[in-house]
Amino acid sequence: MSGAVRAAVATQPLRTELRTFPLPKVGPDDGLLRVEACGLCGTDWEYYTRQRGAHLGPMILGHEIVGTVLAVGEEAAVRWGVRPGDRVAVEEFLPCGSCAFCRTGRPALCDATDSRSQAPFLRYGCTPVDVPPALWGGFSEVLYLHPRALVHRVPQGLSADLATLFVPVSNGIRWVRRDGQLQPGGTAVVIGPGAHGLGCVAAAVTAGASQVFAVGRSSSPRLDAARALGAIPLESEQVDVVEAVREATGGRMADLVIDLAPGDGDGLRTALALAGKGGVVLFAATKRGQVAAEAVAEPVVRKGLVVKGVRGRDFEAVDEALSLLASRRLPLERLRTHRFGLEETDTALRVQGTRLDPSTIHVAVAP
Numbered sequence: 001m002s003g004a005v006r007a008a009v010a011t012q013p014l015r016t017e018l019r020t021f022p023l024p025k026v027g028p029d030d031g032l033l034r035v036e037a038c039g040l041c042g043t044d045w046e047y048y049t050r051q052r053g054a055h056l057g058p059m060i061l062g063h064e065i066v067g068t069v070l071a072v073g074e075e076a077a078v079r080w081g082v083r084p085g086d087r088v089a090v091e092e093f094l095p096c097g098s099c100a101f102c103r104t105g106r107p108a109l110c111d112a113t114d115s116r117s118q119a120p121f122l123r124y125g126c127t128p129v130d131v132p133p134a135l136w137g138g139f140s141e142v143l144y145l146h147p148r149a150l151v152h153r154v155p156q157g158l159s160a161d162l163a164t165l166f167v168p169v170s171n172g173i174r175w176v177r178r179d180g181q182l183q184p185g186g187t188a189v190v191i192g193p194g195a196h197g198l199g200c201v202a203a204a205v206t207a208g209a210s211q212v213f214a215v216g217r218s219s220s221p222r223l224d225a226a227r228a229l230g231a232i233p234l235e236s237e238q239v240d241v242v243e244a245v246r247e248a249t250g251g252r253m254a255d256l257v258i259d260l261a262p263g264d265g266d267g268l269r270t271a272l273a274l275a276g277k278g279g280v281v282l283f284a285a286t287k288r289g290q291v292a293a294e295a296v297a298e299p300v301v302r303k304g305l306v307v308k309g310v311r312g313r314d315f316e317a318v319d320e321a322l323s324l325l326a327s328r329r330l331p332l333e334r335l336r337t338h339r340f341g342l343e344e345t346d347t348a349l350r351v352q353g354t355r356l357d358p359s360t361i362h363v364a365v366a367p
Contacts, residue, residue: 064165
């Protein structure tokens with residue numbers, strides 16, 4: 001490859017510029033990835049609009065990264081178990097590897113890779129280009145593989161486009177099986193069937209849930225995808241969701257409720273109402289608006305609920321997700337709806353962030 005790398009740089013709110021950067025040299029403990037495809041999520045839109053990271057400066061967005069190893073140092077090759085030409089998935093986290101969060105499988109909470117911190121951090125998809133060697137995002141022809149990168153081999157036969165779903169699917173596996181402790185025969189409700197919500201549906205179905213409900217807007221292709229994965233779709237504008245789950249479960253309600261719908265606080269009350277006694281309620285999306293403390297505390301105490309916030313995944317969940325994607329056990333290709341070239345990065349972000357196309361579920365950029 002030539003010594004120049006093209007990348008789409010988010011320079012200011014809702015503006016992308018194609019820039020060229022020098023190809024970094026590889027040492028014994030790092031590497032380079034030729035990016036084949038990079039998925040988009042809501043976090044990319046928040047950075048693009050500068051709802052987050054307004055102080056960070058120009059950056060290369062994109063953190064659901066899949067590509068082939070272009071070059072790798074001897075020490076890094078042993079640590080990651082890869083060689084040039086191997087297809088890999090790269091997580092966004094660049095954790096320290098030694099703190100309490102890293103040791104307990106929660107790299108997303110490591111201070112060294114916390115993008116919301118005012119302290120220096122490293123993280124793919126939101127590290128400014130003025131931090132050498134600049135190539136810190138997936139909307140680029142080449143990604144710099146830092147020594148702390150979390151690298152996963154992609155199974156043979158799994159395309160790069162489909163493999164970009166490793167983030168929503170692995171998050172679903174972590175949240176449903178580890179954080180939510182959903183048992184075979186249990187009941188799960190997923191509120192918000194976007195890519196991450198559908199990842200949770202897939203995780204619940206493959207965990208052996210007897211019933212999985214997906215709550216979303218009427219006539220949504222996302223609910224159609226949830227049905228194809230094995231969920232019972234509930235149209236929030238058409239039915240009383242709480243009563244529908246009550247009737248379907250004989251009054252037991254859900255063992256696990258996962259709320260992935262950003263918005264006002266009323267969704268919090270709904271999530272708590274959907275949970276049965278001793279159930280678990282997970283929140284994976286921030287809320288806007290105020291919720292009365294009494295309205296929250298009363299069902300939590302009365303029903304003995306476990307309420308947790310969830311963020312990110314553990315290393316093993318990514319390997320499980322890639323295996324599930326490669327197995328074709330579920331029609332997860334239904335989630336892949338849009339693909340754009342590097343020159344179309346601005347359009348890709350707007351399609352994902354504003355849902356210009358109602359059929360949008362998961363968007364990818366292919367440099």
